[in-house]
Amino acid sequence: MKGLPDAPRPAGLLPPFTAEHEQLRASLRRFVEAELVPHADAWERERWFPDELFPRMGELGFLGLRYPLEYGGQGGDHLHEAVLAEELSRCRSAGVAAGLGAHISIATPPIWGFGTEDQRQRYVVPAITGERIAALGITEPGAGSDVASLRTRAERVEGGWVVNGEKAFITNGVRADHLVAAVRTGEQDGHGGISFLIIDTDQPGYAASKLDKLGWHASDTALIALQDVFVPQENLLGKAGDGFKLIMANFQWERLAMALGAVAAMQDVFERTLAYAMQRSAFGRPIGRFQAIRHRFAEMATTIEASRSLTYHALRRFHASEDALREVTMAKLLSQRASFEVADACLQIHGGAGYMVEVGIERAVRDARLGPIGGGTDEIMKEILGRSMGL
Ligand SMILES: Cc1cc2nc3c(=O)[nH]c(=O)nc-3n(C[C@H](O)[C@H](O)[C@H](O)COP(=O)(O)OP(=O)(O)OC[C@H]3O[C@@H](n4cnc5c(N)ncnc54)[C@H](O)[C@@H]3O)c2cc1C
Known part of the structure; x- marks a missing residue:
């Protein structure tokens, strides 16, 4: 399904969706019914869904609906991703929808929106194919609603940063290949001094453990400890201090x-x-x-x-x-x-x-x-x- 068709909007469709979105909806619904629903019970029991789901969805084009064709995307926009959000939630396991959704809708977009061309190539392109799994790490044990009080700290060293701190309740935190993390790089407290780093989870010092929870059983929700994790300079996302x-x-x-x-x-x-x-x-x-x-x-x-x-x-x-x-x-x-x-x-x-x-x-x-x-x-x-x- 490379390249979404440009179809006119027939009467009777709910705006903002067009016939083209409804075609996408039909193909997503077929996928959800054939490849997710039959496994939802087992994945819930196992408290995990297979990582292979990411490359499978990448192959079908579902991980890159809103990205340009030259990055491996489908050339669509937020409306296509809106259809995806709706259809995934019919898969009978919000945990599966959350794991996929965290990768697609919250962890990858900041790299696309604020990243350099090099970061897009290294992280967005493999996120679209499903070769790399992403997580977004903002919440900490001591900072949730009050995000400006986050305390994970990145100290400047030669060639990059060394990060120390903790992240809590992070969706995909165990299985992720990279964590898009809010950290404090400046001396200021509060809103200022927060920056984003893309942390490769195979770096020494990254440790994630899975938390038990009331629902979303098939998703991996992690407590992450970051101990002297090195992040290279080229993994600063956006400008230092612009994290908020x-x-x-x-x-x-x-x-x-x-x-x-x-x-x-x-x-x-x-x-x-x-x-x-x-x-x-x-x-x-x-x-x-x-x-x-x-x-x-x-x-x-x-x-x-x-x-x-x-x-x-x-x-x-x-x-x-x-x-x-x-x-x-x-x-x-x-x-x-x-x-x-x-x-x-x-x-x-x-x-x-x-x-x-x-x-x-x-x-x-x-x-x-x-x-x-x-x-x-x-x-x-x-x-x-x-x-x-x-x-
Ligand atoms: C399953 C799951 C998955 C998650 N996935 C992610 C993820 O992928 N990445 C990520 O970064 N985070 C994630 N989160 C974290 C989530 O965003 C936070 O739990 C949420 O923002 C609330 O923060 P908190 O838990 O620290 O609650 P707190 O901020 O401690 O709030 C506790 C209570 O106090 C209330 N409260 C706080 N401030 C005020 C105020 N000013 N006025 C009135 N009431 C107030 C809150 O509404 C709440 O009822 C996840 C959480 C869960 C449970």
């Missing part, structure tokens, strides 16, 4: 991708539950025919539609390079909590079956719980919105 700007720039797409994923995940669990409510009977009728349950579906459908509309509105603004800070923040805030609540309501409609692992609904609830925390918590989204109103 990079963090903020990256958050917009991460949050939008999370909102897109949450809406699609809600739709998926809703559809599965609707089918269940029509075939499961109690007191002589399908449970979906009880008013209490019918109303629950009505509420969920309204929530999903509202989340989708706001998310697509934010996506349109983002894609048009308009200021989308408020819309993206609102979409992230609304969709993540909604996704958890919809999944929980769907579990309730499944009754005892919903509590059973084999039915797959309990996983949807556990997986959705990360949304109001990851990529900036609900409280931080409200802070951003409140401040945007001058409060």
Whole structure:
């Protein structure tokens, strides 16, 4: 699928998507159904999905949808990646979607956006083929929401830096070949003095251990210790001291991708539950025919539609390079909590079956719980919105 076709937009499609995006959606959906869904249960049990998934997706062109053809990409843009975020979230394991999504949507874009041509060749090109796996390391044990308080320090030495510190909760942190890491290079505290380094994880002094967690079981979430890790000068990403700007720039797409994923995940669990409510009977009728349950579906459908509309509105603004800070923040805030609540309501409609692992609904609830925390918590989204109103 080298080079995306340039198709006109027929009536009836949901903007900003065109027929070309729907073709991509169809091929992604086939891939997800044939190559991810059948393995989701096993990968969840194993608490891991195979690294080979990256080169497989690279081969299909899915890791480089928005990058130019000359870098091995598909020549598309953020809208193509938006379709990917939606379709991956139907794979029945948010852990798989998160591992792939961290590589595609949060760890590789900063190198593309802020990197030199040499860095693009060394890191973006093999990320597009899936030969190298990427992780983004911002959070630390002592600095999450308050990113400006991060303490991992890079000291200048001849030819580069030596890094010491810790990173926490890093998706792909164990399997990654490189970590795009926020570090303190300057003497200043707070926002200033933060820079980004691309750290090769095979360097001596890089140690990552996998953390156990409530959901996202198939993904690798790591605690990373960095002890005297050497990083060459040519792996400074962007300008020294400009790291905070990079963090903020990256958050917009991460949050939008999370909102897109949450809406699609809600739709998926809703559809599965609707089918269940029509075939499961109690007191002589399908449970979906009880008013209490019918109303629950009505509420969920309204929530999903509202989340989708706001998310697509934010996506349109983002894609048009308009200021989308408020819309993206609102979409992230609304969709993540909604996704958890919809999944929980769907579990309730499944009754005892919903509590059973084999039915797959309990996983949807556990997986959705990360949304109001990851990529900036609900409280931080409200802070951003409140401040945007001058409060
Ligand atoms: C599974 C998983 C995967 C992750 N993947 C990555 C990754 O790949 N890369 C990465 O860098 N990070 C990653 N994270 C980290 C994630 O972004 C942080 O957990 C998140 O930003 C919150 O930071 P924290 O956990 O330190 O919470 P804290 O900042 O300690 O917050 C604790 C509580 O205090 C609240 N709070 C904090 N400040 C305020 C305030 N000003 N007003 C009101 N309430 C406030 C928070 O909302 C929260 O409820 C991941 C986390 C998880 C759980």
